[in-house]
Amino acid sequence: MTRIRITVTINGAVVERAVDPRMLLSDFIRHEARLTGTHVGCEHGVCGSCTVQVDGSPVRSCLLFAVQVDGREVRTVEALAAERDGALHPLQEAFHAEQGLQCGFCTPGFLMSVEPVLDRVEEMDDAQIRALISGNLCRCTGYEGIVCAVREAARKMASPSRSRPGGAS
Amino acid sequence: MTDRETASYVGRPIARREDAALLRGAGRFVDDLHVDGVLHLRFVRSPYAHAAVREVRTAQAAALDGVVAVLRARDLDLPDLTPPLDTVGAVEIGRPILADRLLRFVGEPYATVIAVDPYVAEDGAELVELDATPLPAVVDPLDSATRPPALLHEPHPTNVLYENKFTAGPVDEAFADAAVVLRRRLRSPRQTAVPMEPRGILVEPHDGGLRVHASTQSPHMLHRALVEHLGIATDAVSVVCPDVGGGFGLKAHVYPEEIATAAVALRLGRPVKWIEDRADNLTAACHARDQHLDVRLAADSDGRLRALDVDVVCDVGAYGVFAHGHLLEAMGTPSMIPGPYRLDAYRFRSRAVATNKCPEGAYRGVGLPVATFVHERVMDLIAAATGVDRVEVRRRNLVAAVDMPHHSITGQRYDSGDYGAALDAALDAVDYPGFAARQQEALRDGRLLGLGIAAYVEYCAVGSAVFQRRGMRGLAGFDEAHVALDADGAATVWTTLPAAGQGLATTFAQLAADELGVPMERVTVAPVDTAVAGLHGNGTFASRSAVSGGGAIALTCQEIVRRLREDAADLMEIAVDDLEVVDGRVRVIGSPGNALEVGEVVARAPAGRYALSRRYDPPQAVYPYGVHACIVEVDPTTGRVRLDRYVVAEDCGRVINPLVADGQVRGAVAQGLAGALFESFVYDAEGQPQTASLMDYLVPTASEFVPIEIHHLAVAVPDSPTGTKGVGESGTLGPGAAVANAVADALGSECNTLPVGLEWARAAARERLGRGRVGSLAGVSGATT
Structure with missing residues (x-):
């Protein structure tokens, strides 16, 4: 060849x-x-x-x-933290905080699928976020932690001073 | 034992230690491990369900540039991988490492190609020529049991590989005089676990020994199998678990492919890697849950269950799995069909029947999701036949909290729990009393809502005594821990339980830190390595890590604390009883300033005094339980079942880490729902797999699920050293039953086959709505209410 x-x-x-x-x-x-x-x-x-x-x-x-x-x-996936001098990307942080991973095998795929469109997520409802990540399979989590992580990350990216739902806006 | 009132770490939602590396892409799964000069192995697999081999021609493959070797069974010359069984009613069935003269399922390996890169290995595999005579394929297990088109394991005279008949209590009397006698056939689909990382192993030979990295749940079982099969010294082998990308039971077994890879590495004297692809994982790893059940029930007019008579046929495929054998479900399902209910008369016949399909093995929940499907359909059938509300039927039959421990009719000892409280919690969450009105209102708009309930009880963390009783000689049943404290006061914990996403590096550290009285950040849980401290143990299956691994850690740490206090007492010239270990210091009770650092005590002790191992062998199983309730809507145009609510009320005892425990429950429920609504591994009449890709075998995406609501109960668990029951599998038990009951409630039509079929549901929905238009609303209330 x-x-x-x-x-x-x-x-x-x-x-x-x-x-x-x-x-x-x-x-x-x-x-x-x-x-x-x-x-x-x-x-x-x-x-x-x-x-x-x-x-x-x-x-x-x-x-x-x-x-x-x-x-x-x-x-x-290696770029996400490398581009931040080793600090986790907000999406990675949210996956950690919201139990968005278990075995972690599928996780890099979810991160790279969602990261480019995070700025559109804030406008999305739950069903739209689920549709957004429906191109990736996860067998461990039942997806709930991933949905929460994506929503949280988008919220933080849109307004870094706001942290959690119900927090000061 | 740690005083639970003062536990610092256990019970807290501590975010997992495992996450950072995995999120950065710095996890190390077996295919991520690079070894210079590694060879890649590809198995050549049977395209026939059943065939006699005439000739295998390998010359063309062997001549391909980059192919190092093409090996067949006669080249490797290894004994069969035979699960050691002493079980009454079971035959021991050997499984070839590579098939030689007979091919018994599509996907069975019969040759192996070793090459310098995986692409060339695959090219070589395509050049291996098979000349074989097809034999009649045994596909239907019911036929296979009675009038088999062919025998799979001659000279064994039948395809029934295990049969167990059981009768207890006045069964015939109950059927003779009960007000309600019903008979139904139930069907559970063939599923497979689909861990996102398929199987894989890397074997490096050295000085007559082997260093192995494997994606496995059972490294010590693999270690022993390699030693016994390849005839090498036990201390010349080490099996290390890197990150494991999901297991769910599929990786609890030792497979022919793993033994073959090791044998090839030994023979060639070079490192060899086998990484399974998805098609092979779907068709040739292991399947589960494929059962046909013929259920007869007798009940009184007040809804009390009088007797069950069940015929269970498990389609186990072509072989048993190592070391569990072929009777996991055939034994487990009927033993738990009584479920959380009192039952005084029970007869069953259970058979494990061979077919020309992928072998069945463990899949999360093993036989118990099917047992739950049976007893929960039974409860709803009784309600429909007697007119007693389905919740009331359950209440009248549940084992009462005051009757714990309860010895079930099949000899299970339900250790503890309050089943009625779980039912209350689940029903409150879904507003059961208000649902009937909601359902009626929806029906007026042509919408079909249904509510389903599933109560379950599960055995887990079984010890060696139970495995011995079952005749499963190859399963250890116990687990071990090794804990080493260093002169800086840092602790390292090794166990026999690898994690595949369960977060054990976090939860075991929480347990050890509390037991030792040291800060959690000073505790490291090391990857499982069978060369460490001569540990042996069962491995991570049967929901045992918190109970059995936790138990071993607790016993080890308790001995360390005993020694710390003893040694510090000498050093401080104070009575042992006046000392406690808190926050990394051995201190005088009531005078915390008077203390020695843990590390200082270790530094002054003889070498090795603070590196020790202990074993925990659960004397009996513990029994998590719970109730699932779900609300579904069936779309009459498509037959599609949409989830509206899913509620879990469960008791896994003391929760070590709520984040991890809830993650386990959610993941298990999702897998249960997958089997209820989507997944079915299908073979055609010739035994050809029809669902050999993820485009055909429907693993659900995020869009198919709703948030899963979890309520924890925590009744004291007297038989567990850590106060825990298992939590890894229980979530899979309820969904099939809860969804079937909800769909039946929505459609007014019995749902006794899973997964729920779209065409069936669509037809039933149309009939229901047709009836709804002509009949009075009262006439179309839920079939089971």
Whole structure:
């Protein structure tokens, strides 16, 4: 198989490799760039565990070939805290506070799916938030903690001084 | 034992320690572990449900660039993986590590390809050629039990691998003179656990030994199986649990794939990794809950249950799982069909029947969600037949709090609880008295609401005595803890119970900190590693970690505290009884300034005095219980069942961490609801799986659920050293029954098959509304009220 040389920016760092055309983006991120926070749960685009952002939009990295992101910017779960000098992103903090995770395998996918649209969440009702995260499967939590975490994170992002429902506005 | 009045950490909603790494993407699951030179293994799996192998051609695969080896059963030459069973009525059935001459289910591995990368291994697997003669596929378990199209395990003369007949009390007399006698067939669907991380193992050979990282709930069981199967010294093996991405029972077993991977690593002398893909996980890991039940009940006109006569057929697939065997549900379901009710006359026949399907194993709740489905349908059937309100029927039959402990007719000893209080709590939450009016009002608008109730009781944290009695020789039943205090006063805790999302690094630290009298931040719970301190134990299944692991931690810490006080008494020249350990200091009671740091006492003691292990073997099971109540609405156009409310009133004893306990309940209820409404693993008539992807096997998303409301009761638990009962599985028991009862209530039509079928519900809804238009409203009130 002829390898193809690609250059991908992952979390701000340039990764250059010659890869087989059939290499999945998920494998490229995990095994070439050695960023293992992105998890592979089904390899057929249903579970959403492998979600990363390409040029700012959430994508299933198991449904893309690495060669398809040549020259593009990929952002993975590791970026969330790294971009804040190691401090957790408000969405991560909310997942912690609201019990939005148990085994944690699906969690990076939820974070990367929701993070780009957090600014739209404040206007959403419960059913809309549930629809928003319905592209990702979680087997541990029953989703309730995740719904609460997304709502809380959006509230905090919109108005950092407000912390909890019922708090001063 | 810690004085519960002064517990500092137990009972508090402490946010989990596990979260930070997982949220950053810094968790370490088995496929995240990188080893230079690692080889990747792919299993070649049977495309036939049942076939005789004529020839397997591997030359083309072996010649592929990057393929290191292609191995078959005769190359590995390993004994079968045979669950050791001494159970009366059960046969021991061996399971090949790799199938050789006979293929018994679609997905069964018969060869393995080892390559330098997983893509090449998969290429190689496609080049392995199988020449086999299809045999008749055994798909229907009822046929398999009586007139099998083929036998699966000759020379065993039947496909019935376990049969148990039980009679107690005046069954025939009750059926002869009871006012109500009914017979129904109930069906529980085949499900699978679907942990988001499939199975996986990394094996590194070294000096004749093996270092293993495995995504497992039972590392010590795996350790023993590797030692026994591969003939290596027990101290040459270590099994370490990295982060485990969900287990739910599916990872409680030792699988042929794990043994094969280790055997290949030993043979090649190189590290080997096997990471399962989702299709293999769905078709070839383990399934559960596939049961056909024929239920006869006798009841008095006042709603009292007189007798049950039940025939249970469990479709266990092609083999048993290691080390549990093939009788988990066939034994568990009928033993708990009496549920939380008094029953004086009971007969059952229970059979585990082999078919050409994926083997059945443990799945959260094991046989008990099906038992609950039976006894809760029974209660509603009695209510419908007698006209006694369904709540009143339950009240008349529940075991009373004053009768605890209660010995059930099947020999279970329900240890403690107030079942009536749980019923009250759940009914209050859903406003049961007000519901009938709400239902009538909705019906006038053409909307179909229903309310369902499910009471349950569950056994958990069973010890070695119970496993021995069941004949399950391969299950330890006990657990062990090792605690080491260092000269800085910091404690490290090792146990035999890995977590797969249960938060044990947090809750075990809470328990240990309280027992030791040290600040929680000084306590670390280490990952499970079978090489540490020679520990042995059961592993994390049967809702046992808080009771059994907690018990082992408590016993170990109590001995450490005893030694701290003894040594400090010598150092301080004061009586032992005048000392207590609080906040990391051994201090004089009533004179807290007069104290030694824990670390100082450790530093001055002989080496090893503060590193010790203890075992806890639960003398008997403990019995969590509760009542679920739900309200549903059935859409007459689609048949879709929409959840409106879901309430849990449950008693798991003393709650170590409410955040963690509620998370366990919510997750378990969600899995129960999935089985009630969506999930069913389907085979066609040839034994071909029809639901081998997540597009076909319907794991629900967030949009299918509503918030789950939880109310905790906490009746004292005398038989648990930590005051806890289990909480990991109980949430799965109620949903199937509660939803079936609610749907029946909404439709006025019995719901005895799960998951609720859309077409059935749509037809029943239309009939109900049709009747509603022509009949008086009184005539269409809930069928069970």
